[in-house]
Amino acid sequence: MAFSNNAKTVLERRYLTRDEEGNVIETIEGMFKRVADHVALADSIYNKEADIEELSNNFYNVMMEQEFMPNSPTLMNAGKELGQLSACFVLPIEDSMEGIFDAIKNAALIHKSGGGTGFSFSRLRPKGATVKSTGGVASGPVSFMKVFNSATEAVKQGGTRRGANMGILRVDHPDIMEFIECKKDTTEITNFNISVGLTEKFMEAVEKGEDYELIDPHNGKSTGTLNARTVYKHIVEMAWSTGEPGIIFLDRINRKSTVPGLGEMESTNPCGEQPLLPYESCNLGSINLAKMIKKGTNGYEVDYDRLGEVVDIGVHFLDNVIDINRYPLQEIDEMTRKTRKIGLGVMGFADMLFHLGIPYNSQQGVDFAHKIMKFIDERSKKKSQELAEIRGVFPAYEDSIFYNEGIKMRNSTTTTIAPTGTISIIAGASSGVEPLFAISFVRNVMDNDRLLEVHPYFEQIAKERGFYSEELMEKIAEEGTISHIEGIPEDVKKVFVTAHDVSPFWHIKMQAAFQDNVDNAVSKTVNFRREATREDVEEVYMLAYKLGCKGITIYRDGSRENQVLSTLKKH
Ligand code: UDP
CATH class of the missing domain: 3.20.70.20 (Anaerobic Ribonucleotide-triphosphate Reductase Large Chain)
Structure with a gap:
C-alpha cells in the first residue's frame, strides 16, 4: 500500500x-x-x-x-450515522438577536460534523446604532464575531476537527476600520479567517483617490464617507503585518455567478475557494x-x-x-x-x-x-x-x-x-496548486507532531544524478530552498522551486491562470519574504484585481505565530 x-x-x-x-x-x-x-x-x-x-x-x-x-x-x-459529507457552508446572519444566535447554533452543528462555515456580517447594524426594543445601542459586527469565535472554540473539543470560519464585512459598512484591525492581536478571533468584501465602486474610488460612502445596512442610509485610498492602505498595512485581512471582490463573484436568478453571494467558505449563496x-x-x-x-x-x-x-x-x-x-x-x-x-x-x-x-x-x-x-x-x-x-x-x-x-x-x-497528506501529494513549501521540511501534523520530510522525486533525481547525501538533505531542510546550495545542478534548481523562490508576481499569475478555468474560486496563498514592503503587497493586490482573481490571501514570512509548515531555519 x-x-x-x-x-x-x-x-x-x-x-x-x-x-x-x-x-x-x-x-x-x-x-x-x-x-x-x-x-x-x-x-x-x-x-x-x-x-x-x-x-x-x-x-x-x-x-x-x-x-x-x-x-x-x-x-x-x-x-456512518452522522452522514454529513460537505466541507463548505455559508450561513446568513440577519440583523436581530434571534438571527445572530440562530447562525451561531447552525454553525455549531456544522462544525461538529467537520464542515467549515462562512458568514457575512454586513447586514448587522453598526456599533452605536439604536436597538428599538430596548432603547440600548448595538455592539456591532466585530463584537458578535467574538461570540461566534468563542462558540467555535467550545465546539472544537467534541467535534471531528477544528471548526473553521470565514468572516466577511463589506467595505462600505460603517464599522469597516474596526473590522480591518480586529485580528491585529494575533491571539484574538483565531477561529476565523477574515476578508474585506470589496466592491467595484470602491476599487474605482481607490484608483481615482476619491472618497466613498458608508452605508448603515439597517436603514440603507449613508453614515458618512471615507477616503478609499486610506482604507485600502489600512488593509494593506494589516495584511503586511499579520497576513489578514484578505480581500474578496464581491461584485466580480456575483457577476460570475452561474445562478444569478437566486440572488447574491455575500461570503465564501473559510479558505475562500467556494463562494456560496446563503444556506448553500x-x-x-x-x-x-x-x-x-x-x-x-x-x-x-x-x-x-x-x-x-x-x-x-x-x-x-x-x-x-x-x-x-x-x-x-x-x-x-x-x-x-x-x-x-x-x-x-x-x-x-x-x-x-x-x-x-x-x-x-x-x-x-x-x-x-x-x-x-x-x-x-x-x-x-x-x-x-x-x-x-x-x-x-x-x-x-x-x-x-x-x-x-x-x-x-x-x-x-x-x-x-x-x-x-x-x-494531500493522505494522497502524498503537494497541496492544491501551491508550489512546494520546501524540498525538505518539518511538518506539524494535526497538533504537535513534527516530522522531517524530503520530497521523494527530488530524492530520486538526486540519487540518479549522483548528488544525493544525507548531509545535503539536512542542509536543504535548514534553508528551505535549494537556490543557494552548492553541488546541485542549475537545471535542477530551476525546476525544483519552492514557495519562497516563487515571487508574488508568479504566485498571482498562477492563481489567475487557474481562476480562468474554474467556476468557483482558487485557494491560494501568495507568499512574501519577510523583507517585502507594504508597496509590494499593494502592487500584488492590484495585480490580483487586474488579472481577474476573485480574492487574495497573502502571507509574509514570520508575521504570524504557529505556522502549519515551517522550515528549520529560525527567522
Ligand atoms: N475545513 C474546515 N476545517 C478544517 C479544514 C478545512 O472546516 O480544519 C473546510 C473549509 O471550508 C475549507 C475546506 O474544508 O475551505 C477545504 O479545506 P481542505 O481542502 O484543506 O480540506 P481537506 O479535505 O484536505 O481536509
Missing part, C-alpha cells in the same frame, strides 16, 4: 472508525470501501438496475490509488495530478486519457454525494439540492511540474496550468451534461446562465481549487 506514515497517522487519528471505547476498528482499505459503497448507492435512485458494485469498485480504486480524494468530511462520515453547501474533491503522468519517449508526459477518466469518476462521485448527504439543516438541504454545486479540483500540481521539468515560476508553468485546468473544467462540464440527460438538470436550472445558453447541466458549478490541507 502506498500510504506514507504521515498519511497513516492522520487517518488513524481522525478518519478511521472507532468503537465506543475509542479503539480504531477500521483499516484504510475498510475506510475507502465504506466511502465507495455508500456513495455508489446513490445510483440506485436513478436506475434500479444500476451496477452498484462495479461503480463502487471504480470509486474505491481511484481513492486507493491516490488518484482522487473527496474532502475530509466525506471520508470521515460517509456510511458544497462538497469538494481533488484529483492528484502527480498520478496523472506516464513515461513517454522524452521523459514524463501528462496521461490525458487517464485524467479524463478520473474527471468523469470524480464528477459522478460528487454528484452522488449531494443525494446521500445528511444535511445539518432543512434550509441547507433545500438550497444545496437546488443548485447542486460541486467543486472538483486538483492537488499535486507542483509535483506534476517537477516530473515534467517545468518551473512553477515561468510563463511555461502558467501556460501549462491554463491548459490542464481547461481540460479538467471542460471535461467536468461534459460529464455533468451526461448526468443531466439521465438524472435531469439541477432544479434551479431556469435561474441559471445555462438556461439561456441551452446547455443542460446536472450541476450549476463543477470546479473549485481547494487547499487540500489534509487530503
Whole structure:
C-alpha cells in the first residue's frame, strides 16, 4: 500500500472508525470501501438496475490509488450515522438577536460534523446604532464575531476537527476600520479567517483617490464617507503585518455567478475557494495530478486519457454525494439540492511540474496550468451534461446562465481549487496548486507532531544524478530552498522551486491562470519574504484585481505565530 506514515497517522487519528471505547476498528482499505459503497448507492435512485458494485469498485480504486480524494468530511462520515459529507457552508446572519444566535447554533452543528462555515456580517447594524426594543445601542459586527469565535472554540473539543470560519464585512459598512484591525492581536478571533468584501465602486474610488460612502445596512442610509485610498492602505498595512485581512471582490463573484436568478453571494467558505449563496453547501474533491503522468519517449508526459477518466469518476462521485448527504439543516438541504454545486479540483500540481521539468515560476508553468485546468473544467462540464440527460438538470436550472445558453447541466458549478490541507497528506501529494513549501521540511501534523520530510522525486533525481547525501538533505531542510546550495545542478534548481523562490508576481499569475478555468474560486496563498514592503503587497493586490482573481490571501514570512509548515531555519 502506498500510504506514507504521515498519511497513516492522520487517518488513524481522525478518519478511521472507532468503537465506543475509542479503539480504531477500521483499516484504510475498510475506510475507502465504506466511502465507495455508500456513495455508489446513490445510483440506485436513478436506475434500479444500476451496477452498484462495479461503480463502487471504480470509486474505491481511484481513492486507493491516490488518484482522487473527496474532502475530509466525506471520508470521515460517509456510511456512518452522522452522514454529513460537505466541507463548505455559508450561513446568513440577519440583523436581530434571534438571527445572530440562530447562525451561531447552525454553525455549531456544522462544525461538529467537520464542515467549515462562512458568514457575512454586513447586514448587522453598526456599533452605536439604536436597538428599538430596548432603547440600548448595538455592539456591532466585530463584537458578535467574538461570540461566534468563542462558540467555535467550545465546539472544537467534541467535534471531528477544528471548526473553521470565514468572516466577511463589506467595505462600505460603517464599522469597516474596526473590522480591518480586529485580528491585529494575533491571539484574538483565531477561529476565523477574515476578508474585506470589496466592491467595484470602491476599487474605482481607490484608483481615482476619491472618497466613498458608508452605508448603515439597517436603514440603507449613508453614515458618512471615507477616503478609499486610506482604507485600502489600512488593509494593506494589516495584511503586511499579520497576513489578514484578505480581500474578496464581491461584485466580480456575483457577476460570475452561474445562478444569478437566486440572488447574491455575500461570503465564501473559510479558505475562500467556494463562494456560496446563503444556506448553500458544497462538497469538494481533488484529483492528484502527480498520478496523472506516464513515461513517454522524452521523459514524463501528462496521461490525458487517464485524467479524463478520473474527471468523469470524480464528477459522478460528487454528484452522488449531494443525494446521500445528511444535511445539518432543512434550509441547507433545500438550497444545496437546488443548485447542486460541486467543486472538483486538483492537488499535486507542483509535483506534476517537477516530473515534467517545468518551473512553477515561468510563463511555461502558467501556460501549462491554463491548459490542464481547461481540460479538467471542460471535461467536468461534459460529464455533468451526461448526468443531466439521465438524472435531469439541477432544479434551479431556469435561474441559471445555462438556461439561456441551452446547455443542460446536472450541476450549476463543477470546479473549485481547494487547499487540500489534509487530503494531500493522505494522497502524498503537494497541496492544491501551491508550489512546494520546501524540498525538505518539518511538518506539524494535526497538533504537535513534527516530522522531517524530503520530497521523494527530488530524492530520486538526486540519487540518479549522483548528488544525493544525507548531509545535503539536512542542509536543504535548514534553508528551505535549494537556490543557494552548492553541488546541485542549475537545471535542477530551476525546476525544483519552492514557495519562497516563487515571487508574488508568479504566485498571482498562477492563481489567475487557474481562476480562468474554474467556476468557483482558487485557494491560494501568495507568499512574501519577510523583507517585502507594504508597496509590494499593494502592487500584488492590484495585480490580483487586474488579472481577474476573485480574492487574495497573502502571507509574509514570520508575521504570524504557529505556522502549519515551517522550515528549520529560525527567522
Ligand atoms: N475545513 C474546515 N476545517 C478544517 C479544514 C478545512 O472546516 O480544519 C473546510 C473549509 O471550508 C475549507 C475546506 O474544508 O475551505 C477545504 O479545506 P481542505 O481542502 O484543506 O480540506 P481537506 O479535505 O484536505 O481536509
